[in-house]
Structure formats: structure tokens, C-alpha cells
Amino acid sequence: MPHDPTPGDNRVALRADCAACAGLCCVAPAFARSSDFPVDKPAGTACHNLLDDFRCGIHDRLRGKGYAGCTVFDCFGAGQQVVQVTFGGRDWRTDPEIATSMFAAFEVLRPVHELRWYLAESLATPAAAPLHHDARALLAETERIAALAPGALAAVDVAAHRATVNEVLLGVGERVRAASPGPRPNRRGADLVGARLGGADLRGANLRGALLIGADLRGADLRSAELIGADLRGADLSGADLSTSLFLTNFQVHGARGDAATRLPSVLDRPAHWPVTSTPRPASPDRRRRRPTGPSL
Numbered sequence: 001m002p003h004d005p006t007p008g009d010n011r012v013a014l015r016a017d018c019a020a021c022a023g024l025c026c027v028a029p030a031f032a033r034s035s036d037f038p039v040d041k042p043a044g045t046a047c048h049n050l051l052d053d054f055r056c057g058i059h060d061r062l063r064g065k066g067y068a069g070c071t072v073f074d075c076f077g078a079g080q081q082v083v084q085v086t087f088g089g090r091d092w093r094t095d096p097e098i099a100t101s102m103f104a105a106f107e108v109l110r111p112v113h114e115l116r117w118y119l120a121e122s123l124a125t126p127a128a129a130p131l132h133h134d135a136r137a138l139l140a141e142t143e144r145i146a147a148l149a150p151g152a153l154a155a156v157d158v159a160a161h162r163a164t165v166n167e168v169l170l171g172v173g174e175r176v177r178a179a180s181p182g183p184r185p186n187r188r189g190a191d192l193v194g195a196r197l198g199g200a201d202l203r204g205a206n207l208r209g210a211l212l213i214g215a216d217l218r219g220a221d222l223r224s225a226e227l228i229g230a231d232l233r234g235a236d237l238s239g240a241d242l243s244t245s246l247f248l249t250n251f252q253v254h255g256a257r258g259d260a261a262t263r264l265p266s267v268l269d270r271p272a273h274w275p276v277t278s279t280p281r282p283a284s285p286d287r288r289r290r291r292p293t294g295p296s297l
Helices: 010-014 078-086 096-123 126-146 150-154 158-178 250-254
Strands: none
Touching: 010 096, 078 096, 096 126, 096 150, 096 158, 126 158
8 A cells, every 4th residue: 555655755855846946837838728728828938927036926816817727737846956956046037048958958857857756656655665676776867867967958868768667667556556455446548537436446446547537536435546647637536535546646636626525645735726625425326326427437
């Protein structure tokens, strides 16, 4: 069963520190007009809401202004790594000549830091002990990559490194699920958009890469479920137990809905847009009596 993180968990150091960054997530990536953003923004162009001191001018009103996409973004600490380590405290406004290379470094380090997160979680997971040696070696290599100079970062093959790390992460997921007392359904990559899974026993489920957009997961038991790459946008997690879900991240949680009764791993943030009250949990689904309106397990 995954370990519930303590303050000594290595993932604590991978939390975004916007005060130590230079608004890189507001400049480097592109975004398109959609339900997540009200306007188009090209890559390398500062969002018009970015202030001179690199703070967001509408940070407390992002969802109301149509910038829901900003509220679910997580750089895993790559922003402060780029500014404070890769570029030694310099920023793209004071030194515009470094802007292009700084933005490029951020685009490399963001996925690299996400891999650091998963490897650190693997090392904090007792059921994955047989793979801790490999995970530790890969974490050291990933940290070495994160410490590279800008020119060397540009040459990093992130896809190849991700594939190598993924071999270990797959093994971690298999061991965690095997140790779960639950039914352990395998729905890897499944299309569960809008699925009615309220109250479902999903302990030890393989939901790697599953599409759970808008799914009803109210009161579901997701302990030891593997959620790496699962799309939880708009999913209702009210009253669900994800306290020991594997490879769950802040950007997944912030894209979902939940309430005061939703249980999360302690290393994750409880989204500010979630209500502070609880909603009634539905009974376990009875598929013989309920008229299906979406996929289910």
C-alpha cells in the first residue's frame, strides 16, 4: 500500500514556489482559447495578467475570469529550479537575452521534475521495496539532468528518459496493486468519460491513463489505485478515498471536483475551489436497477 507522505518525503521539495520563480508558467507555454482559457497566447509571450513583479494580477479570480487552466497547472518546482539554479537567480525581464533559453529550459525541466515526483513516491512506497534500488539510481540520474546547464538541457531526450523511468514505475504499480485487498480491476487507458462509479470499490485498480472526465466517483474507494496519467477533469471526487492512491498529482486533483470528505494524500493540496462542506455519498451502484447513462466498470 502506498506510503502516506510525511514532511520528510522528497516530494515536499518538488512543490512549486512561485515567489522564487519569474512567472515562467505565465510566459513559456502556449495556450488556446477554450473552456480553460478565454484567449489565445503564443509560447514565449507573457500573459497580459502577469504583473511586473511576476505575480498574477487575477490570481484570486482565475476561475471566474475563465482561466481554469492556470489553476490546475503544476510545474513540480521546475520554475524555481530554472530561475534559481539553472540561471543563478537571473530573470528574463532583467536579462532579455536569456529569455529564449530560459523558456526552453523550463519546457524540459517541467516533465523532468514530474518524473522526479513519481520516483520519489516510489521510494516512499514500502510495497515497491524490491524496486527501490533501480528507482534510487534513476532518481539520481533525473536529478543530474535537472542540474544541467542551459545548453546541455537543450540536448536532453526527455522522451527516452521517460521511457526508461516508466519501466520502473510500471513495476511499482504492479506491486502496489498486488498488495491491495481490493478487487483490483484493470481499466488501463479505458474510456470512462461520464462513468457512474459512485460508491465503487476501486481499491488496487489500474487506472493508468484512463479517461475519467466528468466521471461520478462520489464515495468511491480508490486506495492503492494507480492513477498516473488518468484524466480527472471534472470528475466528482466528493467523499472519495484517494488517501493512498498511487501517482496522484496536484494538477489531477485541481482539475476535479471534491468536498470536505474527499481524502487525499497529505503531500497534495486541497483545491481552494472545493466546498468546505460534505455531500451525501451515494450507495454502491446497482447496475441491474440503474438505467446506464455512461460507461461503468
